[in-house]
Amino acid sequence: MALRTAGSVLLVFLWSVAVVLGQDGWSVTYTPQSICTLKGSTVELSCSYTYPSGTVTTTFWFTKNNAEGNPVSLSDDPDYKGRVTYHSDKKNVHTLTITDLRESDSATYKFRFITDQTGVRYTGDPGVTLSVTALQVVTTLHWSKRKTLTCSTTSCPLTGNPTYTWYKNGQIVTEKTSSYSVDSKAADSYSCAVKGHEDLHSPAVYKPKNTSVSVSPSGEIVEGSSVTLTCSSDANPPVQSYTWYKKNGGGYQSMTGPQHVFNQIQSSDTGEYYCEVQNEMGKDRSTTINMDVKCE
Structure with missing residues (x-):
């Protein structure tokens, strides 16, 4: 099972290939267990499940319970209105897509299914931990005539050695690593983005x-x-x-x-x-x- 991407999807930190929990033939497999992606992007969470008998009548993803302690489907959660879709295929892959991610979407997402057997409901633990972060430019001053600008995230770090796009006064000036050196007296504004996801660039820094x-x-x-x-x-x-x-x-x-x-x-x-x-x-x-x- 693999995590798929859609639209402006950026996966910046993940570990564990899959999690399988369950007993007596009941289980949910998540791939991966933890994801960190950028604010404003789209992410897809995937899983598959097994059960010993009966027919599955209902499936959904959730992050919280209602006042009675029952899980609330994300499609019924006003915080996600218009931003979530469910999809399943014949290979038993069940995908949750969340668009226009917000930092408040950071949570643990779990998959739940219900069968036609009376009282048989199953929730897969521990779920997928999603962290949503933003980009920022951090400035480091030197005694020399240069200062170093570093493109970083506000929470979880990017992995995979991505390439960054740097902007000077709104125009692309270079594509390189996360650090960019400029004159210490520069009066320009600078911002950064991960290459391929320029629509998610950081706020500009300027004197x-x-x-x-x-x-x-x-x-x-x-x-x-x-x-x-x-x-x-x-x-x-x-x-x-x-x-x-x-x-x-x-x-x-x-x-x-x-x-x-x-x-x-x-x-x-x-x-x-x-x-x-x-x-x-x-x-x-x-x-x-x-x-x-x-x-x-």
Whole structure:
């Protein structure tokens, strides 16, 4: 028995060829026992079964029981509505297909069959453990002028030495291993995918951009009032550090944090301010904002 693929199916981690449990002629054989595949892909789980006598009237796959303790067929589970199909063939291969996989689909899937003999129902244990993962780009900085980008999964690792497709600003730049070296000052965005499954690429990583400063409350600023400066930026991974600067007589005063609060602002706080932000991909700075504090 072998696991078959359909559509954008990606099997990234599996072990065990088959599991056969049962007694007195009752058994379910799963192939394989554990699977890890990508979010958004399609997967097929297969099994076969044996029984000593009678006729099988009902077969289905399930992951959970209802309030009465009875297994709920995935075709009746609202979490899988429109995403599951069952198929069986003359060779006793029974296949569950799940499309548009979600990370919440990670579970143990079991096959159950019912015969025409009164009270005879059988569930195959231990089932198939399905793990659904996403791709991500992890950045490693070096003392040199290079940084290494690594395409990895958020949970189970890919096996089989797959080839990766790397994107720069949305365009394919190379096909290679999971690591990709770029200039440490590169201002581009990068993402990755497993070759052959480019529709399942990772979110792009990029240095901060569109950095801006806002002041609250807006309008006239009066000495003694409370004023907050806020630094905002678009970045992935998220901004790791914020640094505020006040231009003052040619020198700069640094204040850290995404916000700087003046609890009782003074006229001496009048001046031009800007913020600088940084993540693993690089730095960016805002334009200056002029804050004029009026005396009461």
